[in-house]
Amino acid sequence: RKEVEQDPGPFNVPEGATVAFNCTYSNSASQSFFWYRQDCRKEPKLLMSVYSSGNEDGRFTAQLNRASQYISLLIRDSKLSDSATYLCAVNGGAGGFKTIFGAGTRLFVKA
Amino acid sequence: EPEVTQTPSHQVTQMGQEVILRCVPISNHLYFYWYRQILGQKVEFLVSFYNNEISEKSEIFDDQFSVERPDGSNFTLKIRSTKLEDSAMYFCARPGGLEAFFGQGTRLTVV
Numbered sequence: 675r676k677e678v679e680q681d682p683g684p685f686n687v688p689e690g691a692t693v694a695f696n697c698t699y700s701n702s703a704s705q706s707f708f709w710y711r712q713d714c715r716k717e718p719k720l721l722m723s724v725y726s727s728g729n730e731d732g733r734f735t736a737q738l739n740r741a742s743q744y745i746s747l748l749i750r751d752s753k754l755s756d757s758a759t760y761l762c763a764v765n766g767g768a769g770g771f772k773t774i775f776g777a778g779t780r781l782f783v784k785a
Numbered sequence: 786e787p788e789v790t791q792t793p794s795h796q797v798t799q800m801g802q803e804v805i806l807r808c809v810p811i812s813n814h815l816y817f818y819w820y821r822q823i824l825g826q827k828v829e830f831l832v833s834f835y836n837n838e839i840s841e842k843s844e845i846f847d848d849q850f851s852v853e854r855p856d857g858s859n860f861t862l863k864i865r866s867t868k869l870e871d872s873a874m875y876f877c878a879r880p881g882g883l884e885a886f887f888g889q890g891t892r893l894t895v896v
Binding site for chain 2: 705706712719761772773774775776778
Protein backbone atom coordinates (compact mmCIF):
# COMPACT_ATOMS: atom_id res chain seq x y z
CA ARG A 675 0.00 0.00 0.00
CA LYS A 676 1.31 3.46 -0.87
CA GLU A 677 2.19 5.66 2.11
CA VAL A 678 -0.02 8.48 0.87
CA GLU A 679 -2.59 7.85 -1.81
CA GLN A 680 -4.62 10.34 -3.82
CA ASP A 681 -6.90 10.25 -6.82
CA PRO A 682 -4.70 11.72 -9.58
CA GLY A 683 -7.64 13.31 -11.38
CA PRO A 684 -7.73 15.48 -13.32
CA PHE A 685 -10.75 17.24 -11.97
CA ASN A 686 -12.23 19.61 -14.55
CA VAL A 687 -14.71 22.00 -12.96
CA PRO A 688 -16.36 25.28 -13.95
CA GLU A 689 -15.68 28.49 -12.08
CA GLY A 690 -17.78 28.72 -8.97
CA ALA A 691 -18.00 24.97 -8.46
CA THR A 692 -17.26 23.14 -5.24
CA VAL A 693 -14.68 20.39 -5.52
CA ALA A 694 -13.45 17.85 -2.98
CA PHE A 695 -10.20 15.92 -2.87
CA ASN A 696 -9.53 12.85 -0.79
CA CYS A 697 -6.38 11.27 0.50
CA THR A 698 -5.55 8.20 2.56
CA TYR A 699 -2.38 7.43 4.46
CA SER A 700 -1.00 4.10 5.61
CA ASN A 701 1.09 4.96 8.67
CA SER A 702 -1.23 5.18 11.65
CA ALA A 703 1.58 6.78 13.66
CA SER A 704 1.64 9.87 11.43
CA GLN A 705 1.38 13.02 13.49
CA SER A 706 0.81 15.94 11.17
CA PHE A 707 -1.13 16.41 8.00
CA PHE A 708 -1.03 19.02 5.27
CA TRP A 709 -2.28 20.10 1.91
CA TYR A 710 0.22 21.70 -0.44
CA ARG A 711 -0.39 23.36 -3.76
CA GLN A 712 2.03 22.90 -6.64
CA ASP A 713 1.90 24.87 -9.85
CA CYS A 714 3.48 23.45 -12.97
CA ARG A 715 7.27 23.12 -12.59
CA LYS A 716 7.23 25.07 -9.32
CA GLU A 717 7.93 24.14 -5.75
CA PRO A 718 5.18 22.83 -3.44
CA LYS A 719 3.70 25.58 -1.29
CA LEU A 720 1.87 24.96 1.93
CA LEU A 721 -1.85 25.54 1.51
CA MET A 722 -2.98 24.53 4.97
CA SER A 723 -2.35 22.22 7.85
CA VAL A 724 -5.07 19.73 8.72
CA TYR A 725 -6.32 19.32 12.27
CA SER A 726 -8.52 16.64 13.80
CA SER A 727 -11.24 19.16 14.51
CA GLY A 728 -11.26 20.31 10.92
CA ASN A 729 -10.16 23.73 9.84
CA GLU A 730 -11.16 26.36 7.36
CA ASP A 731 -9.25 29.08 5.57
CA GLY A 732 -11.49 31.19 3.39
CA ARG A 733 -12.80 28.98 0.60
CA PHE A 734 -10.74 26.01 1.71
CA THR A 735 -11.80 23.45 4.31
CA ALA A 736 -9.67 20.53 5.45
CA GLN A 737 -10.78 17.53 7.45
CA LEU A 738 -8.90 14.68 9.11
CA ASN A 739 -10.33 11.33 10.13
CA ARG A 740 -7.65 9.50 12.10
CA ALA A 741 -9.73 6.37 12.56
CA SER A 742 -10.09 5.94 8.81
CA GLN A 743 -6.66 7.47 8.04
CA TYR A 744 -8.35 9.82 5.65
CA ILE A 745 -7.78 13.49 4.82
CA SER A 746 -9.96 15.72 2.67
CA LEU A 747 -9.82 19.16 1.10
CA LEU A 748 -12.89 21.06 -0.01
CA ILE A 749 -12.63 24.08 -2.28
CA ARG A 750 -15.72 26.25 -2.57
CA ASP A 751 -16.45 28.82 -5.27
CA SER A 752 -13.54 27.67 -7.44
CA LYS A 753 -11.49 30.33 -9.18
CA LEU A 754 -9.46 30.04 -12.36
CA SER A 755 -6.40 30.67 -10.19
CA ASP A 756 -7.13 27.52 -8.18
CA SER A 757 -5.96 25.44 -11.14
CA ALA A 758 -2.96 23.51 -9.85
CA THR A 759 -1.93 20.16 -8.42
CA TYR A 760 -2.92 19.60 -4.80
CA LEU A 761 -0.58 17.44 -2.76
CA CYS A 762 -1.62 15.62 0.36
CA ALA A 763 1.23 15.21 2.83
CA VAL A 764 1.86 13.54 6.16
CA ASN A 765 4.67 13.95 8.60
CA GLY A 766 6.04 12.29 11.65
CA GLY A 767 5.59 9.00 13.32
CA ALA A 768 8.44 7.62 15.40
CA GLY A 769 9.82 11.12 15.78
CA GLY A 770 10.59 11.61 12.13
CA PHE A 771 10.20 15.05 10.61
CA LYS A 772 10.29 14.09 6.97
CA THR A 773 7.19 14.89 4.98
CA ILE A 774 5.76 12.18 2.75
CA PHE A 775 3.74 13.36 -0.23
CA GLY A 776 1.01 11.85 -2.28
CA ALA A 777 1.30 11.98 -6.04
CA GLY A 778 -1.14 14.88 -6.20
CA THR A 779 -4.54 15.61 -7.66
CA ARG A 780 -4.71 17.91 -10.67
CA LEU A 781 -7.43 20.51 -10.77
CA PHE A 782 -8.45 22.51 -13.82
CA VAL A 783 -10.95 25.30 -13.27
CA LYS A 784 -12.50 26.58 -16.48
CA ALA A 785 -14.37 29.76 -17.26
CA GLU B 786 10.97 36.91 -0.71
CA PRO B 787 11.95 33.24 -0.80
CA GLU B 788 12.99 31.76 2.49
CA VAL B 789 15.27 29.29 0.78
CA THR B 790 17.32 30.06 -2.33
CA GLN B 791 18.62 27.33 -4.60
CA THR B 792 21.29 27.55 -7.26
CA PRO B 793 21.50 26.94 -10.10
CA SER B 794 17.89 27.09 -11.25
CA HIS B 795 18.70 24.78 -14.14
CA GLN B 796 21.71 22.59 -14.77
CA VAL B 797 22.45 20.41 -17.75
CA THR B 798 25.16 17.82 -17.32
CA GLN B 799 26.54 14.88 -19.21
CA MET B 800 25.98 11.39 -17.93
CA GLY B 801 28.77 10.35 -15.62
CA GLN B 802 29.61 13.86 -14.49
CA GLU B 803 29.36 15.12 -10.91
CA VAL B 804 26.96 17.90 -10.01
CA ILE B 805 26.62 20.02 -6.89
CA LEU B 806 23.31 21.64 -6.08
CA ARG B 807 23.25 24.48 -3.56
CA CYS B 808 20.74 25.74 -1.07
CA VAL B 809 20.97 28.87 1.08
CA PRO B 810 18.52 29.62 3.86
CA ILE B 811 17.55 33.23 4.49
CA SER B 812 17.71 32.73 8.23
CA ASN B 813 19.92 30.32 10.06
CA HIS B 814 18.54 26.80 10.27
CA LEU B 815 20.17 23.66 11.51
CA TYR B 816 17.66 21.26 9.97
CA PHE B 817 17.33 20.77 6.21
CA TYR B 818 15.79 18.38 3.76
CA TRP B 819 16.41 17.47 0.15
CA TYR B 820 13.60 16.17 -2.04
CA ARG B 821 13.43 15.04 -5.64
CA GLN B 822 10.61 15.17 -8.16
CA ILE B 823 10.96 13.33 -11.44
CA LEU B 824 8.78 14.95 -14.11
CA GLY B 825 5.20 13.80 -13.73
CA GLN B 826 5.87 11.95 -10.51
CA LYS B 827 5.51 12.68 -6.83
CA VAL B 828 7.81 14.65 -4.57
CA GLU B 829 10.14 12.11 -2.93
CA PHE B 830 12.13 12.50 0.26
CA LEU B 831 15.88 12.03 -0.16
CA VAL B 832 17.60 13.04 3.06
CA SER B 833 17.33 15.15 6.17
CA PHE B 834 20.36 16.91 7.57
CA TYR B 835 20.63 18.19 11.12
CA ASN B 836 23.50 19.96 12.74
CA ASN B 837 26.00 18.81 10.10
CA GLU B 838 24.91 15.19 10.10
CA ILE B 839 22.48 13.07 8.13
CA SER B 840 19.54 12.32 10.41
CA GLU B 841 17.48 10.25 8.00
CA LYS B 842 17.74 9.10 4.41
CA SER B 843 15.57 7.22 1.96
CA GLU B 844 16.48 4.20 -0.12
CA ILE B 845 16.89 6.56 -3.07
CA PHE B 846 19.79 8.26 -1.29
CA ASP B 847 22.49 5.74 -2.14
CA ASP B 848 26.26 6.07 -2.32
CA GLN B 849 25.91 8.24 -5.39
CA PHE B 850 24.57 11.06 -3.22
CA SER B 851 26.12 13.10 -0.45
CA VAL B 852 25.15 16.20 1.51
CA GLU B 853 27.32 18.76 3.20
CA ARG B 854 27.27 22.11 4.87
CA PRO B 855 30.65 23.29 3.63
CA ASP B 856 30.78 26.80 5.05
CA GLY B 857 28.25 26.88 7.86
CA SER B 858 25.48 28.45 5.80
CA ASN B 859 25.10 26.77 2.39
CA PHE B 860 23.77 23.25 2.13
CA THR B 861 24.88 21.18 -0.84
CA LEU B 862 23.67 18.00 -2.50
CA LYS B 863 26.31 16.26 -4.56
CA ILE B 864 25.49 13.62 -7.13
CA ARG B 865 28.49 11.64 -8.30
CA SER B 866 28.51 10.04 -11.74
CA THR B 867 25.06 11.19 -12.78
CA LYS B 868 22.71 8.87 -14.63
CA LEU B 869 19.95 9.71 -17.07
CA GLU B 870 17.38 8.78 -14.45
CA ASP B 871 18.75 11.45 -12.11
CA SER B 872 17.04 14.04 -14.31
CA ALA B 873 14.51 15.69 -12.00
CA MET B 874 13.68 18.77 -9.96
CA TYR B 875 15.65 18.84 -6.73
CA PHE B 876 14.17 20.83 -3.88
CA CYS B 877 15.71 21.74 -0.60
CA ALA B 878 13.36 22.56 2.24
CA ARG B 879 13.51 23.81 5.76
CA PRO B 880 11.09 22.97 8.54
CA GLY B 881 8.79 25.60 9.98
CA GLY B 882 7.16 23.89 12.88
CA LEU B 883 6.14 20.57 11.36
CA GLU B 884 5.48 21.73 7.82
CA ALA B 885 8.19 22.20 5.19
CA PHE B 886 9.03 25.33 3.21
CA PHE B 887 10.61 24.65 -0.14
CA GLY B 888 13.12 26.44 -2.27
CA GLN B 889 12.24 27.09 -5.89
CA GLY B 890 14.20 24.02 -6.97
CA THR B 891 17.00 23.12 -9.34
CA ARG B 892 16.05 21.42 -12.58
CA LEU B 893 18.73 18.86 -13.37
CA THR B 894 18.89 17.49 -16.87
CA VAL B 895 21.30 14.64 -17.53
CA VAL B 896 22.07 14.07 -21.20
